[in-house]
Amino acid sequence: MTSPTDTALAPPDAPADSASASASAEGEEGAAQPFGLGSSPLRTDALPKALGIYPFAADLWAEGLLWGAVLRSPHPHARIVAIDTAAALAIPGVHAVVTAADLPNPGEGDAGAPGPGTDRPVLAAGVVRHHGEPIAAVAADHPDTARLAAASIVVEYELMEALTDPEQAFNAPPLHPDGNLFRHLPLRSGDPEVVGEVIVEGLYQVGRQDPAPIGAEAGLAVPRPDGGVELHLSSTDPHGDRERTAACLGLERDRVRLVVTGVPGATADREDLSFQVTLALLALRTGRPVKMTLTREESFQAHATRHPALLRYRHHADAQGKLVKVEAQILLDGGAYADVSSEALAAATAFSVGPYICPNVFVDAWAVRTNNPPAGRMRGEGALQTCFAYESQLDQLAARIGVEPLEIRRRNVLATGDAMPTGQAVTCPAPVAALLDAVAASPLPALPVDEPDTDWLLPGGPGGAGDPAAVRRGIGYAVGMVHMLGAEGEDEVSTATVRVSGDHATVICAAVDSGQGFATLARQIVQSVLGVSEVYVAPVDSDQTIAGPSARGRHTWVSGGAVERAALMVRHQLLQPIAANFGMSVELLSIADGKITSYDGVLGMPVTEALEGKELWATAQCRPHPTEPLDEAGQGDAFVSIAFCAMRAVVDVDIELGAVRVVDVTVAQDVGRALNPGQIEDRIEAGVAQGVGLALLEDLRTSGGLLVNPSLTGYRLPTALDTPEVRIAALLEERDVVATFGAKAVSAVPAVVAPAAIAAAVRAATGLPVGRLPIQPEDAVVA
Amino acid sequence: MLPTSLDEAVEALAASPAAVPVAGGTDLMEAVNAGRLRPAALIGLGRITELRGWRYEDGGTAVLGAGLTLARMDRPDFAALIPALADAARTAGPPQTRNVGTLGGNIATAAPAGDTLPVLAALEASVTLARPGATREVPVSHLLTGLDPMRPGELLTWVRVPLLNAPQVFLKATGRSGPSRATASVALVLDPARRAVRCAVGAVAPVPLRPLEAEAWVAGCIDWDARGEEGVPAIDPAASAAFGEYVATACVPDGYGADAASGLAVEGPTAVALRLRRTVAVLARRALGRALK
Structure with missing residues (x-):
């Protein structure tokens, strides 16, 4: 299918350096840039970020600002007997000290603000439930004074036993008035009595991955003359955050304005509620701007992590390996507060079998409260944990039956129209078999046999202890799935405004570009619909209309859809007088290559001429079809759409030291339609990198509820040497007819599948079971 | 304080023994920034060029300046001289760290995972500790184990490593x-x-x-x-x-x-x-x- 903008693509032979050079001079040379949907223009913030000149929230400044600092709990579980702030207030330069008592609405329990985290206090009152929970905050005229003052607040604690083992949560005394069970979700489908000829069992463990944003939390609050407050920070859900902040502060929502600034790239929700409310409260208290930046350690304590999980699986299959029954118990450790645990649990349960057909499925899943760090949103929450488990089970089944891992998957794959265990039919494209074929057909990376020994990059890194004689190569496959948009009846909606003024267009939409590329996409959509090359995307603040959070891959669909509709409305306004002039209907005109042309090509005029002196705008909404909650048997049409991905990982394992190096990851992904292929590849690479992290390195450890390694030295992120070559075998473009442009979200599913693929490869190299993530060196040592 | 010669630095340290000498600062400044360390004063050693190289003594010993950077130790001429030390320096951290981190700093910080330390221990290297008008020689292992620790006002200046001409x-x-x-x-x-x-x-x-x-x-x-x-x-x-x-x-x-x-x-x-x-x-x-x- 030829899109109307194909002809306007930049010449493919344009030298790369001229492309990057002209990116900075965009505007003058807009027409020479990649243009419209299907092309790959560069992100506008790519260059400033690469050059280090992009202003992050930590760079904000206001005249006469004060510095905020937070006192955090050194204990995972304790009763607060008394808080004495006198010593802190006595320090010269300290302007305010606030505790839970200063909040009109502390945010706990039913009286709390709406949205996720209703059970979580902004500042701990009475009880602290995890290490690092904020208790009090200080504003002072110097950052060191603020920290010193925070440290001089005297808190009398009565220590309580920390509940750190999620399996004990069921029987332990409740940690919170809401109890220790966030949700129990049973799934019952088919006949429980069926028994397969072959049965494989496994116990799987997933550790605590942290989003570890390189830009730590930072923000600036400025009091307003009307008694309100303006918050400048890198929120990913400006309206939701405004609502919650206003509610906690007891302010009218109009009195709180949230300006999104300096988003450093987010794979999780950004700027927790406590941070925002505390910052706003300090500004309101002092009547002066207050800036706060968290240290790296605080950042690890403050933001939500991925849910650690314990999964017990039993797969029944017939002699040919076709799945007969799957039984599973899934336990997610939600940490101290609910956050999005319920949503993560729904995904874990619904996708507990993976992209496979199984007639009989019996799952019990629980998300529980502990005194561990709170878990929350992070790419593929819930879906990732089960992907590791079901793919490990399939590998085990393949080994038992004696077929190739690829073959066992082919025998069971789900296809469009098949039913999931939740009873929902997969109506979106589900090209799982084609994805598997694509990765299988892709050539394998060469062994480094012809290269000199010294050039081998062995496990353990360059100059490391690697010994070629002890290195085994392994190849592993995995497929996985993740849903898009809010599930279980959540109302998904976004609003966007498109304005055309003379030769340029502006998009006003409160969808935050958290790195997923929405700003670039919005530009491409307007270029495609209106033929205008110069498109500005306005900065986001909460005075704009609601677009919802940047999560669950929703903005491409929901906000992209809103932008497209608004642009189409503007297009209609633009073409109507011209059509009348030509004596034909609007439908007979097309915009391509910067020109408006009639259907027969006879009449036409440049877009710039048609737009001259005009000011047109339109606002539109997009709301996908509704979903329903899962019922007490785990049944229901809970998801709007699902994205799939297949991966092949090739690893080298030093079987004496247990060092693993991922050599190559080949990806085939179901993208619906590639709106910006360059950006999709970037997102896949990012997902794989994050997957490598969880598979081999990243684990935020706790000991008795206390964080052990809250630093970038202790919490090991993958470096350029750890991330493999990522090759795209295929971006399958089978359009999802109900989605905007037929496109599917691309960011989450690679992160979901990569850990499972790497674990499978390590299993193939070592012959060991590999039942936990991250894989520890001792899990890969062949004794 | 930013002395430009070794003598100046030794004098400065003797004059204010509470001051902390800083070379690359890759460990020290991290501790200062995190608030774990509040030195009364810092003596920057970065301008003492004589400590950034090495010389030979008696044909069988290399005398390495404490200000020798890890990046410099990874260069081929040094690697031919003391290969294990070059290997350790190469893996000691990312380039940003190795460009400023020094051999002397590695010894003075004495982190358990300090990469050059086992090499110096295996080589039976010794260090020169200087104070005004006097120096003394201490084996690296004695210094690290606390058998013969650095005294207040002493500056770590040279590291003597025997040249073994063997793998x-x-x-x-x-x-x-x-x-x-x-x-x-x-x-x-x-x-x-x-x-x-x-x-x-x-x-x-x-x-x-x-x-x-x-x-x-x-x-x-x-x-x-x-x-x-x-x-x-x-x-x-x-x-x-x-x-x-x-x-x-x-x-x-x-x-x-x-x-x-x-x-x-x-x-x-x-x-x-x-x-x-x-x-x-x-x-x-x-x-x-x-x-x-």
């Missing part, structure tokens, strides 16, 4: 391919003149450990005369493997890691100890293998 190896086990802290490291140097093998294990204890008995034993297993001849193994592979086990058992006690687990009395080696021993054994065996290749 030497530094191997490090880490958790990732990119620069990372060692979980265990082994430095092994051959001293053919004395027919000795010297080995030190880093990162498993607060200071590098020397398995002296294992060294002496393996030196006896090596066919020193066979070295250099094609096709003649200098050591029986079984002896090499046994050496690894010997080193590991000597350096990793049974109770390793027990306090972190439960605090209960343990019987036999803990699982952590067994894992670490296996790693150390593999490193020691491979190091010996590479040195004798």
